[in-house]
Amino acid sequence: MITANMPAAELKPRLLAEIDARRDDLIALTQDLVRIPTVNPPGNNYLEICEYLARRLKKRGYAVELIRAEGAIGDVDKHPRWNIVARREGGHPGETVHFNSHHDVVEVGRGWTTDPLGGELRDGRVYGRGTCDMKGGLASSIIAAEAFADLYPDFYGNIEISGTADEETGGFGGVAYLAEKGYFSPERVQHVIIPEPLNKDRICLGHRGVWWAEIETFGRIAHGSMPFLGDSAIRHMAAVLHEFEEVLYPALTQKRTEMPVVPPGARQSTMNINSIHGGQNEPEEGYTGFPAPVVAHSARIVIDRRYLIEESPAEVRQEVVDLLERLKAERQGFSYEIRDLWTISPTMTEKEAPVVRSVAKAIGEVMGVDPQYVVSPGTYDQKHIDRIGRLKNCIAYGPGILDLAHQPDEWVGVDDMVDSAKVMALALVDLLGPE
Numbered sequence: 001m002i003t004a005n006m007p008a009a010e011l012k013p014r015l016l017a018e019i020d021a022r023r024d025d026l027i028a029l030t031q032d033l034v035r036i037p038t039v040n041p042p043g044n045n046y047l048e049i050c051e052y053l054a055r056r057l058k059k060r061g062y063a064v065e066l067i068r069a070e071g072a073i074g075d076v077d078k079h080p081r082w083n084i085v086a087r088r089e090g091g092h093p094g095e096t097v098h099f100n101s102h103h104d105v106v107e108v109g110r111g112w113t114t115d116p117l118g119g120e121l122r123d124g125r126v127y128g129r130g131t132c133d134m135k136g137g138l139a140s141s142i143i144a145a146e147a148f149a150d151l152y153p154d155f156y157g158n159i160e161i162s163g164t165a166d167e168e169t170g171g172f173g174g175v176a177y178l179a180e181k182g183y184f185s186p187e188r189v190q191h192v193i194i195p196e197p198l199n200k201d202r203i204c205l206g207h208r209g210v211w212w213a214e215i216e217t218f219g220r221i222a223h224g225s226m227p228f229l230g231d232s233a234i235r236h237m238a239a240v241l242h243e244f245e246e247v248l249y250p251a252l253t254q255k256r257t258e259m260p261v262v263p264p265g266a267r268q269s270t271m272n273i274n275s276i277h278g279g280q281n282e283p284e285e286g287y288t289g290f291p292a293p294v295v296a297h298s299a300r301i302v303i304d305r306r307y308l309i310e311e312s313p314a315e316v317r318q319e320v321v322d323l324l325e326r327l328k329a330e331r332q333g334f335s336y337e338i339r340d341l342w343t344i345s346p347t348m349t350e351k352e353a354p355v356v357r358s359v360a361k362a363i364g365e366v367m368g369v370d371p372q373y374v375v376s377p378g379t380y381d382q383k384h385i386d387r388i389g390r391l392k393n394c395i396a397y398g399p400g401i402l403d404l405a406h407q408p409d410e411w412v413g414v415d416d417m418v419d420s421a422k423v424m425a426l427a428l429v430d431l432l433g434p435e
């Protein structure tokens with residue numbers, strides 16, 4: 001046991017040794033978590049995993065709340081959206097460090113050569129769905145917090161650990177719900193670390209923005225043998241796609257960002273067309289006839305535009321509207337509607353923010369390297385903490401190789417988990433430790 005007046009310089013090496021000593025505990029915890037299949041959709045076993053975490057953390061002096069996201073998107077009685085927030089107070093007043101992990105995983109999929117729910121330990125890796133994204137990160141943060149508080153129970157401030165639902169499907173029944181209830185308000189929490197698998201020497205500062213919209217073009221139905229008596233919505237949509245190819249896509253490649261997005265291909269504006277549909281609906285299963293000869297009266301696409309911190313959401317939208325308006329002026333019979341589906345602003349925590357500096361320093365101390373600062377091409381739960389919670393001092397940092405997420409034979413390296421647990425523990429010393 002270390003006394004309250006132990007200096008940080010003495011605490012740190014003992015803490016690193018303590019985490020090495022807990023290697024088997026870290027492996028076993030990861031395996032236990034993987035063996036609770038929290039596949040989303042539909043969102044299975046959320047209560048089970050929260051109860052498992054509650055049993056463990058209560059024994060360690062945490063005050064535990066299980067919170068169902070009543071009425072949130074995705075919350076139904078058959079698949080209730082359960083979350084856990086655990087809080088342990090130190091010996092003196094101070095700031096709160098919150099580790100947030102999502103406990104849901106994506107479907108198993110095909111192509112596995114090992115049991116996807118087995119948590120097999122082989123060659124220094126734990127295998128299974130969710131090991132990398134992100135039960136290995138959750139386990140690492142728990143071990144880091146436990147080791148820190150066991151050696152230095154008199155710490156300043158508070159440690160919180162949450163396991164939250166539905167990150168893989170937007171996070172509305174998870175972090176968004178908790179943020180709306182005030183769990184991520186700057187008055188309650190001052191530092192947030194999300195142990196997503198970004199590699200143990202990288203700090204993820206934020207993500208690009210998102211704008212999803214559905215565009216519909218209209219036509220007039222007629223007999224397919226006399227298309228000149230109608231007006232094809234599909235041909236109008238083809239004109240939209242042609243404009244995208246000729247005008248919009250070249251313009252997007254010109255928009256470069258200062259954000260350090262990885263992979264570098266995403267260091268510009270991008271747009272995906274998620275889906276396209278025109279004309280008659282797909283026939284029902286079992287229908288054996290031909291389609292009917294009709295001119296399409298409607299065609300729809302859904303676009304997924306990812307934008308940069310240098311762009312405003314209004315100009316991102318206007319760029320597409322201008323293109324559609326030009327077609328309307330130039331092209332006979334062209335009419336359209338555009339429906340916004342959702343928008344998320346880009347976010348990027350300052351490199352000088354306290355949580356960034358503490359984790360960067362810890363990466364140097366544990367691994368002897370300077371951290372790489374990155375930004376994610378897609379969003380994750382930081383979006384809700386930033387927008388609803390109003391908390392800017394938030395990063396993603398955790399073990400695991402991002403490319404393995406959602407793949408068959410997903411794994412997380414035990415050494416990587418140990419190293420990132422050490423980084424998280426030293427960051428705690430920096431933020432909540434002795435003067």
Ligand SMILES: [Zn+2]
Pocket residue numbers: 102133134167196197
């Ligand atoms: Zn994840």
